[in-house]
Amino acid sequence: MTFLIISQILNGLGLGMLYALVGVGLTLILGVLNIPNFAHGVLYALGAYFAYTIAKITGSFYFAMFLSPLLVVLVGFILESQGVRRLYHAHHDYQLLFLFACALIIQEIIIIFWGPIGFSLLAPPSLSGAIDLGFLIYPKYRLVLICFAFFMIICLYLFLTKTNLGAILRAGIENRDMVKVLGINVNMVFLYTFGLGAYLAGLAGALSAPIMGLTPSMGLDILPICFVVVVVAGLGSIPGAIIAGILIGLSQGAATIWFPEATNVVIYVMMGLTIIFRPQGLFGVR
């Protein structure tokens, strides 16, 4: 039983890391551009599908993990510069609806190119198999995933707190108009933010592929979870999104042990509890 609990907690932690990555991406875009990115889910799916195809063509899993999020960034840049930017003068509801339309389009493009059937992307031999931790035998890839996602989150944290661009992004979340007044090219900031958000979504998608497989609906399934992460975290809080993502992953892992049929409902229960007891979100101030 303890093995089961520990392994489920580790599973939940892995999931939670993925949720944290997508959640932070969504939070960044939400905070700086002021739009809930409805295309975030399909960007996640694109990350996974790009990784699958690259790994198939080049045969290198690591190269796929490196390149596919960058391709997703490219898609993000196109969405921002061709669509969202034209709508800045309109109400931001329209930017949201534009992204929703893009989500529908990309969703269908995925089905056209890769077909309606799911795939599985296998981890390379060096990462597959299990590792003996002494008290527990655990799949190697999942463990590597947890460490790598943790490393990426640290990198992101350092980027946001220690670099100039990171400071500008954080300032953009706090007060967009003030950033504009200080003479910073806001269009550039928006573009970079959208790109960074897309990168995180694509990376999470690519990383998730060996665990959860690829299905055309994966983008539509992850999107509500991202939104729950944002609601639980509090709007615009990056550390909040990281912690909320991990918490939701862990609670899903825990639910798998005791109520396996309720794994998908438990995240909404978490959201319900949050909005009842702390309506502004765990880390929200507004």
Next chain:
Amino acid sequence: MIQNKYSFIALIIFLFVGPFLFPNATITEMLIFGIVAISTNIMLGYTGMLSFGQALFFGTSAYISGLMLLGGFPLFLAIPVATLGSFIISLFVGYFCVKREGLYFICLTFAFNQMFYFIAYVWTEVTGGEDGLVGVERPTYIDSQLTFYIFTAIMFLLAVLALYKIVTSPLGLIFKLIRENASRAEAIGYNVRYYKLISFSIASTFTGLAGSLYVLIHSMVPIDQIHWLKSGDIIFMTLFGGVGSFLGPLIGVVGYIWLSDTFSIIWARWPLIMGVIFAIVVLYFRGGMSELLENLFKKYKAISRKTEHEQDIKNTKLN
């Protein structure tokens, strides 16, 4: 006001001509989603709240009325109970959602929608889970196509008239005030949150009414009627028709259902085309079809006035 008179005449004509233009299932679906879109517009167009969770009420109410019909209750009990059910849920969900504004409101309605979806998905014994609720039978008195159409049309007209009364009442004016300037409304002394909740509940209750009728079309409730994509469709229909006028969303519904029916026969990946149309509408025609028609109408009027004027000049010259 005159424009409203014209559009109501057009609506009546449509109700008579519609059954000859479209198959029975399509035209009844148009009327049912017409209720949804027009009521959603009360919230979206009049009050200025974008909710991404309208499928929640549509689907839940469809499930309630479907289950009651399966349980042997008469239709005239099932519809009010289902509508009342979505009213109560809308008060509950709305209470939490209207506490927050803008983006947070959208996120919350969206997440609530998915919460109810998963409840329907997991609760297989009651809702049928992934297969949906099947085997609901229409009562015998509306079994034929004609009687079913007349029944739906009457329900539709009643709903539209009720909604029109709401929009033209002082309450409707308060909604508009909140859209235009919420802080001024607050300053004048209106409890903005309370009126937002009313607007949310009106839209959701009528959406629920439509949901309770929807179950009769295909005698089943597919689970995707409660999925968040349906909420997106509802917003699209409303926006496609145009949020600027009362009956505008109906044009959007007719257009959306007609287009999706047509494309779905031609190409299995038809949502792609709908997505492209959606993107074009958002980018270039934010007023929707009704504004487009209105502009054409105005242009036509301007031209006819111009020719009249020229005629007048000619006449004076002749004299």
